[in-house]
Amino acid sequence: MALRHFLTLRDLTQFELKQLLVRASELRQMQNKGECYQPFSGKVMGMIFEKSSTRTRISFEAGMSQFGGSAIFLSPRDTQLGRGEPIEDSARVISRMLDIVMIRTFGHDIVEKFAAYSSVPVINGLTDDHHPCQLLADLQTYIEHRGSIEGKTVAWIGDGNNMCNSYMEAAHIMGFKLNIASPQGYTPKEEFLSEFSHCVELVDTPEDAAANADLIVTDVWASMGQEEEQKLREQAFANYQVNEQLMALAHKDCLFMHCLPAHRGEEISATMLDHPNAVVWDEAENRLHAQKALVEFLLNQAKI
Template identity: 60%
Template sequence: MTTRHFLTLLDLTPQELHNIIHRAIALKKSPTLRDETLKNKTLAMIFEKSSTRTRVSFEVAMTQLGGSSLFLSPSDTQLGRGESIEDSAKVLSRMVDVITIRTFEHAKLERFARNSSVPVINSLTDDFHPCQLLADMQTYFEHRGDIAGKTVAWVGDGHNMCQSYINAARQFDFELRIACPEGFEPNQDMLDANSNRVSIVRNPAEAVAGASLVATDVWASMGQEEERRQRLEKFHGFQVTRELMAHAASDALFMHCLPAHRGEEVSAEVLDDPDSVVWDEAENRLHAQKALLEFLCNAR
């Protein structure tokens, strides 16, 4: 059987993604369903970027499912001393059952997956963050039901989170409006391939109008700290405020993958508002990843 990987949302079918969401909800509601489904399984976690939610959620997920995890930074492994990605993938995949990687270049993740005999999960690259979208979709399903046919507004940088929302629009069948300053658009090929459901709207209020979900992220991601001052100027007017949320549907939810910079991309009032589900969203990283780990390990 071909090894299944999860590098983007497009690696699974819409039905498989829905099944994972529903399994995640079930696991969250009934802890006894864990039943050590990953007993004696080991997850290797290779992180070249810092992390709170991703690392903790994966480690706890493996523990709750009866498995174990190994955290590996470049300084801990031969990857940091020049061993090729291909060789590392071949060696590690003979010793562990599943691997998750948090790195910069998406191409590096793809090279690793091509040489791994066990499932590889994208914990975040510069291009995509699919695990976060599993949690986001689970959160929406829990609060409002199926997101199909709804309108989602993304306000901010067209980076990895935005690009994962583009894939989510395709896989979960919703309309996505992206409000971003000129020069901060997502990949043009992705926009062209999804032009039937994804659009760029320069005015945030127009993007948010009638939306059932409004999402954002920091304006300066990891590795862009030196650009922060310049980005603050260019993103002026793109903060998600109560005034902006007033243009959305009356039952609209607000999401942010965290960590948030209060007073920059989102006001403190919106982040702490009852319609903000960011804390459920963060917790659901744990449950969605448990369901994903089960799926990938069973697919082998």
């Protein structure tokens, strides 16, 4: 059995990632046509949530149902993980009863350790360091609207967080330029900036990042677990709002994305989600289709 996990984008080769994105669009078309495609009847996904989510839970649960399988929601209150059972023990037991596992948690070391002891594929639904599933949806959305992202310029405006880290990995794999504008003290980790210096540039202002961009992306100023920093972050990020004026500095056909939930009036202007080049709702829907393509890939790999 060729056991594969998806903990970061780099768990896929460039060829595999491109093929997966093509497949995601195919699955979207099939779903929109009402085609019934259920290759995984009887398969069960375990969804372990230490961080809550709307889009992650719905997309994975709906995706498994559409594939003919099912999904089990597991919170810390529902499992021994919340009572201190070692991760390696939980992984050994849980993976014997399931066909695939998705984990949304805090430390990236948690998904790495779970995967090391799991006998089934493990998907990173989000950690403090990476959000690779969201990048699948973002890449799919860009390609569907504008074609290949290779050679394009992407602007990341805001916190140098897990989304930003995954965008750096995407720039490396897919061959685009990433400009990052973050306030002092909120830039990405130096280890990521150094590793991806060939395709990533840390610029001084949001205006510098947006100039001639083909895609502008942002995220909330205070992510889950950072709520106590809200006021401090509001001050630090006050000049980092994505709005119509910033979009005007980019290419005419520049797209705008946000992984949601969005805070109107903070990281985006009140009307930014209604901008004619905003593709946020397609981006959100594509979490479903991109993750279905990922699940299909991992489960089919496990058969080999």
